[in-house]
Amino acid sequence: MRTVRTTVELREALAGAGQVGFVPTMGALHEGHLSLIRAARQDCDVVVVSVFVNPTQFNDQGDLAAYPRDEDRDAALASGAGADLLFAPSADQIYPAGYATTVRVAGVSEPFEGAHRGAVHFEGVATVVAKLLIAVGPDVAYFGQKDAQQVAVVRRLVADLGLHVEIAVCPIVREPDGLAMSSRNIRLTTADRPRALALKAGLDAVAHAVRSGADPRDAERRGTMDMHKLGVEPEYLALVDPATFAPADDLTRPTLAIVAAPVGAVRLIDNLTIPAREEA
């Protein structure tokens, strides 16, 4: 595996490449990221992984400063999972002096993560994803279902900008006890780690309530109660349409249960696809 730091080197390295698969990341790689790289390895001739801690998508500067960074470790893991090229640009490579262009995806980026982290979050995500897709020019780009609203924002942006790339979405990789893997999990204290299971417990309670015939708002309330039992207060726990993130009212169609909650000093998110309920 080779590491490149500029878009010029990247284009040179990819000239004449066959099917290119691309996995954008912010580093601190774990099994969730590696599942995307392995999927790309299976499907494509050349696998590009980017590692870029994108400053513009952080609404909280403390979170940006605390974000784990270890490029040597990331390079070894990416290579082991089958990456051919690691794109590790500096911030001024992505945001040149005088940078003045922002990609904003209206609608789907506004509720939930958009409301809690501010418009700056998905503007930062949409802008950097658009720039990376233009720089790499992949045939397929791989994203994790873990960041479900990000997937919906990226799908909208790819359709709206007419980018010629297929978006592949890989399932959430979890720890054996059910906690969704995240680069932020290492910041959970030993005392907080068991409480982090509240997110998955809340989602499971919503799924159970839907199966038992509850209406959407009642199912959300039951999930919230289960989280309270574990001492965690969700920022939101909601049933939504997976494409638009509008509140779901019709449970005879597949919906998505989404949750975000602070656990100690760490903000976590998770989600669960809820299959369509058979009409009575």
Ligand code: AMP
């Ligand atoms: P990040 O480095 O957090 O920006 O994540 C890079 C990519 O990895 C995104 O597409 C994430 O959705 C994906 N990802 C992160 N955690 C997981 C996970 N536990 N399972 C599957 N994909 C994940």
